[in-house]
Amino acid sequence: MADDRESIVPVTAVRDADRVVRALGLALPAAQRSARVAELRRRVADGDYATPSMMDAVARRMLRSGDL
Numbered sequence: 001m002a003d004d005r006e007s008i009v010p011v012t013a014v015r016d017a018d019r020v021v022r023a024l025g026l027a028l029p030a031a032q033r034s035a036r037v038a039e040l041r042r043r044v045a046d047g048d049y050a051t052p053s054m055m056d057a058v059a060r061r062m063l064r065s066g067d068l
Contacts (some may be wrong), residue, residue: 043049
């Protein structure tokens with residue numbers, strides 16, 4: 001066919017192609033980090049995350065992020 005053209009594209013190696021990529025936001029200052037951790041610990045102790053739906057959501061997020 002006259003309209004078919006073949007293009008040759010060089011293949012270059014990609015360094016660290018199997019590396020896990022994680023999206024990271026800006027780091028919080030130490031005081032805000034400590035306050036956030038304290039708030040999360042309080043919520044866990046109060047049972048805020050002790051529902052099957054919350055445990056499923058946390059498990060899905062951990063699997064997606066590669067933290068396991």
